[in-house]
Amino acid sequence: xxxxxxxxxxxxxxxxxxxxxxxxxxxxxxxxxxxxxxxxxxxxxxxxxxxxxxxxxxxxxxxxxxxxxxxxxxxxxxxxxxxxxxxxxxxxxxxxxxxxxxxxxxxxxxxxxxxxxxxxxxxxxxxxxxxxxxxxxxxxxxxxxxxxxxxxxxxxxxxxxxxxxxxxxxxxxxxxxxxxxxxxxxxxxxxxxxxxxxxxxxxxxxxxxxxxxxxxxxxxxxxxxxxxxxxxxxxxxxxxxxxxxxxxxxxxxxxxxxxxxxxxxxxxxxxxxxxxxxxxxxxxxxxxxxxxxxxxxxxxxxxxxxxxxxxxxxxxxxxxxxxxxxxxxxxxxxxxxxxxxxxxxxxxx
Amino acid sequence: xxxxxxxxxxxxxxxxxxxxxxxxxxxxxxxxxxxxxxxxxxxxxxxxxxxxxxxxxxxxxxxxxxxxxxxxxxxxxxxxxxxxxxxxxxxxxxxxxxxxxxxxxxxxxxxxxxxxxxxxxxxxxxxxxxxxxxxxxxxxxxxxxxxxxxxxxxxxxxxxxxxxxxxxxxxxxxxxxxxxxxxxxxxxxxxxxxxxxxxxxxxxxxxxxxxxxxxxxxxxxxxxxxxxxxxxxxxxxxxxxxxx
Numbered sequence: 001x002x003x004x005x006x007x008x009x010x011x012x013x014x015x016x017x018x019x020x021x022x023x024x025x026x027x028x029x030x031x032x033x034x035x036x037x038x039x040x041x042x043x044x045x046x047x048x049x050x051x052x053x054x055x056x057x058x059x060x061x062x063x064x065x066x067x068x069x070x071x072x073x074x075x076x077x078x079x080x081x082x083x084x085x086x087x088x089x090x091x092x093x094x095x096x097x098x099x100x101x102x103x104x105x106x107x108x109x110x111x112x113x114x115x116x117x118x119x120x121x122x123x124x125x126x127x128x129x130x131x132x133x134x135x136x137x138x139x140x141x142x143x144x145x146x147x148x149x150x151x152x153x154x155x156x157x158x159x160x161x162x163x164x165x166x167x168x169x170x171x172x173x174x175x176x177x178x179x180x181x182x183x184x185x186x187x188x189x190x191x192x193x194x195x196x197x198x199x200x201x202x203x204x205x206x207x208x209x210x211x212x213x214x215x216x217x218x219x220x221x222x223x224x225x226x227x228x229x230x231x232x233x234x235x236x237x238x239x240x241x242x243x244x245x246x247x248x249x250x251x252x253x254x255x256x257x258x259x260x261x262x263x264x265x266x267x268x269x270x271x272x273x274x275x276x277x278x279x280x281x282x283x284x285x286x287x288x289x290x291x292x293x294x295x296x297x298x299x300x301x302x303x304x305x306x307x308x309x310x311x312x313x314x315x316x317x318x319x320x321x322x323x324x325x326x327x328x329x330x331x332x333x334x335x336x337x338x339x340x341x342x343x344x345x346x347x348x349x
Numbered sequence: 350x351x352x353x354x355x356x357x358x359x360x361x362x363x364x365x366x367x368x369x370x371x372x373x374x375x376x377x378x379x380x381x382x383x384x385x386x387x388x389x390x391x392x393x394x395x396x397x398x399x400x401x402x403x404x405x406x407x408x409x410x411x412x413x414x415x416x417x418x419x420x421x422x423x424x425x426x427x428x429x430x431x432x433x434x435x436x437x438x439x440x441x442x443x444x445x446x447x448x449x450x451x452x453x454x455x456x457x458x459x460x461x462x463x464x465x466x467x468x469x470x471x472x473x474x475x476x477x478x479x480x481x482x483x484x485x486x487x488x489x490x491x492x493x494x495x496x497x498x499x500x501x502x503x504x505x506x507x508x509x510x511x512x513x514x515x516x517x518x519x520x521x522x523x524x525x526x527x528x529x530x531x532x533x534x535x536x537x538x539x540x541x542x543x544x545x546x547x548x549x550x551x552x553x554x555x556x557x558x559x560x561x562x563x564x565x566x567x568x569x570x571x572x573x574x575x576x577x578x579x580x581x582x583x584x585x586x587x588x589x590x591x592x593x
Contacts, residue, residue: 206460217441223500
């Protein structure tokens with residue numbers, strides 16, 4: 001009996017792996033493995049500053065992929081994704097700071113809240129046919145509600161901000177997410193890698209096909225029997241839950257939360273820049289976009305400091321210029337172009 | 350024999366314009382049924398009412414004995430009605446094959462199975478060699494065939510075709526006629542088509558309904574329809590009838 005179950009599970013995973021790897025050129029797999037290996041050993045070779053930069057890169061790779069599920073796969077533009085990260089961060093942080101509840105357990109509590117919040121926004125929009133730009137405005141409105149609401153919520157210290165107890169830790173405590181940047185680095189690396197695999201699995205599943213159909217032409221999708229309401233709801237909820245984990249990471253990495261910051265629209269915008277630069281709807285685009293944007297912005301900062309310039313806002317200007325260049329030269333993003341150039345596109349049978 | 354599709358006094362108005370005015374007709378299972386009429390006669394609106402893209406203001410529509418009037422489009426598709434659009438709307442950024450896979454997923458949740466079914470249909474509609482092309486890059490006739498393949502992939506009992514011959518060359522339209530005939534004969538698929546290409550209508554249809562200003566002005570066998578004075582006056586024109 002047990003052997004049979006084990007065989008079935010093994011068979012399931014073999015088939016899952018096979019379907020995940022199907023159509024991926026061998027070279028792309030090798031490059032992906034090399035990239036992952038490099039990221040795995042990176043902490044041994046880089047200084048603390050570069051490690052922090054890599055953490056930020058992976059953080060945006062993570063949130064970008066989460067947002068991409070909604071916009072890139074299902075075609076629903078959210079400009080208020082900060083709300084999900086903020087909810088995840090606040091729930092786990094307040095449970096930890098007040099009751100000592102470990103963030104992983106706190107995250108279990110945050111999942112239904114984030115999903116419920118996504119479902120509420122989705123239901124209001126999809127049930128009452130709020131689409132396109134109006135949907136985007138609705139997502140902004142909810143994030144703003146949350147920002148103002150949390151600003152007046154004494155339980156989470158309102159606008160004074162919520163702080164996590166910080167102490168010098170003798171060793172890394174993964175269960176309570178207390179420890180060195182290296183530990184946080186591996187947490188976000190694992191999370192980003194996991195979401196990458198999840199996105200690939202979703203995109204190659206029947207759900208992924210239905211999302212793409214809705215993105216391309218919702219009326220035509222419905223004409224082939226796709227219940228677009230259900231699929232759009234699923235996209236919002238999955239995206240919301242994944243994004244909420246980014247908030248957990250953020251809260252425990254930075255140890256402080258201010259409503260004015262975490263729910264700010266600029267946070268939502270930051271999350272979507274990576275996928276836009278990298279390529280909306282592609283699997284690797286959000287990751288590439290995060291590397292390009294954060295990497296280049298930090299390089300620019302370093303260069304400016306080295307040259308003795310003090311230019312506040314240089315990063316924002318740089319973001320703006322990057323966006324302009326990509327929109328003009330590569331409207332589909334950098335990754336589709338790079339994939340064509342390097343022959344890393346998906347094989348077609 | 351009971352009708353597969355049955356419309357009774359179905360009406361739809363857009364503000365002051367009555368697009369479809371108390372239309373009633375039955376389509377028997379296995380039939381090839383054509384709807385003709387001048388531009389603006391309400392043919393596409395009628396299709397939208399049947400397929401759930403619009404809601405009738407009055408009257409009843411039933412399919413396989415059950416009322417379907419006012420159901421959403423996806424629910425109607427799941428009951429077994431497939432459709433194409435007059436202005437083609439394939440999923441532009443997806444490949445030809447993926448377009449059809451989306452349709453096939455309705456009854457095969459497994460993507461690999463859906464792909465097998467999609468390829469089978471692509472072969473039948475002469476699109477197999479183009480399966481890896483992005484749908485937006487296809488020529489119009491190919492996009493029309495793609496829409497037919499995608500609709501067929503949902504395994505409909507009834508297929509609604511909105512001007513699939515328009516813009517096709519005579520040889521292409523003959524090919525389409527042959528494909529539809531084969532489908533009808535081999536799988537008993539019932540087809541309702543809106544068509545302006547009388548050559549195709551005469552070759553295919555066993556029954557023709559003529560709409561003008563939202564009203565049914567004639568219904569019957571194609572040979573009788575082309576001699577009906579009301580039809581000739583409002584739609585066909587005398588010269589065309591002589592040519593046929």
